Amino acid sequence: MSKSVAIIPAFNEEVALGSVILRTLKYVDKVIVVNDGSSDKTSEVANLAGAELITHPTNLGKGQGLKSGFEAIKSLNNLIEDNNETYDIIVTIDGDGQNNPDEIPDLIYPIESGNADFVNGSRYVDGSVEDDTPSYRRIGQKVLDKATNISSGLEITDSQSGFRAFSKKVIPYFKLKDSGFAIESEMLSDAAEAGLKIVEVPITVRYDLNGSTENPITHGVGVLLKIIKDMELRRPLIYFTLPGLIIFIIGIITGIWFLNDYINGTSINFGPTVIAIMLIVIGLFLMLNGILLDSIRKLINRKL
CATH class of the missing domain: 3.90.550.10 (Spore Coat Polysaccharide Biosynthesis Protein SpsA; Chain A)
Incomplete structure (x- = not known):
C-alpha cells in the first residue's frame, strides 16, 4: 500500500x-x-x-x-x-x-x-x-x-x-x-x-x-x-505574436486612413503617418519575436 x-x-x-x-x-x-x-x-x-x-x-x-x-x-x-x-x-x-x-x-x-x-x-x-x-x-x-x-x-x-x-x-x-x-x-x-x-x-x-x-x-x-x-516563455505566440498582430493591423488601418486623407488633399500632416509606420514596425517585431521564441521552445522541449 x-x-x-x-x-x-x-x-x-x-x-x-x-x-x-x-x-x-x-x-x-x-x-x-x-x-x-x-x-x-x-x-x-x-x-x-x-x-x-x-x-x-x-x-x-x-x-x-x-x-x-x-x-x-x-x-x-x-x-x-x-x-x-x-x-x-x-x-x-x-x-x-x-x-x-x-x-x-x-x-x-x-x-x-x-x-x-x-x-x-x-x-x-x-x-x-x-x-x-x-x-x-x-x-x-x-x-x-x-x-x-x-x-x-x-x-x-x-x-x-x-x-x-x-x-x-x-x-x-x-x-x-x-x-x-x-x-x-x-x-x-x-x-x-x-x-x-x-x-x-x-x-x-x-x-x-x-x-x-x-x-x-x-x-x-x-x-x-x-x-x-x-x-x-510558455505561450510566446499569445504573449508576443497576438498583441503584435493587433498592433500591426491598427497600424495598417491607421496608415491607410491617413494616406487616403493625404491623397484627397484633406491633410498634409505627416506626423500621424509616422505613428502608423511605427505601429506597423512594432507589430511586426512582436510577431516575429513570438514566432522565434515559440520555435526555440518547441526545439528545447523536443530535445528534452
Whole structure:
C-alpha cells in the first residue's frame, strides 16, 4: 500500500490548524507543517497535534512554503533505501480549515489506481458549489482560471485550489519559482508541460472560515499579472505574436486612413503617418519575436 504525506503551509493559523492536522493524520502517514513566519502559536499547535515542523523565520509566501515542504519530502525519500517505504503520494491542504480533510481519500484514489499523476481538488468540477461561492470571488477565479488554462493548455475548473494530491514522480517537474499564491497556476502549467496525467475531483469549501488578511482585488490582480508573465516563455505566440498582430493591423488601418486623407488633399500632416509606420514596425517585431521564441521552445522541449 502506498505511503502518503501531507504538506500544510501555515501563516498565523493557530485557530484551525490543530483540527486540520489531526483530521489529516487519519488518512496520511505523516503531516509536514511549514510555519511561514507566523507571529501566533502556529508552531506550538503543529507540534502538539503531531506534525513535523519546518519554520521560516519570516513570511516568505505560500510558494516558498510548498517548496520547503517538497524539498523535505525529497530528503525523506532519499534517506529511505527501500523504495517500498518511500512516500509515494503527496497531499497539499490549507491550514485555515476551509478544506475538508475527510475528502483526502477522494484525491488519493486516482493516483493509487494509476489514473492520474496530479489530482486537483475543484469546487466547480460538477457545478454543484457554484452558487455557494461569493460572487466577487467567483468572478476573479474565473478570470484566473481562464488565464491559467491559456498558459497551460488545460481545461481546469479551479486553478487556484490548494487542495491537491500528487504522485512522487511529479516533484522533479515542479520549478516552484513563484513565492506567492500564483504557485497554484505555475504547478498546473509545469505538470501540463511535462505531459503528466491531470484529473479533477469535486471538493467542498467552507467560506465562513476565511482568515485571509489580503485584499481580494489586489491579491487577484497580483496573481493574474504573474500568470500573464509566465506566458512569456510558455505561450510566446499569445504573449508576443497576438498583441503584435493587433498592433500591426491598427497600424495598417491607421496608415491607410491617413494616406487616403493625404491623397484627397484633406491633410498634409505627416506626423500621424509616422505613428502608423511605427505601429506597423512594432507589430511586426512582436510577431516575429513570438514566432522565434515559440520555435526555440518547441526545439528545447523536443530535445528534452
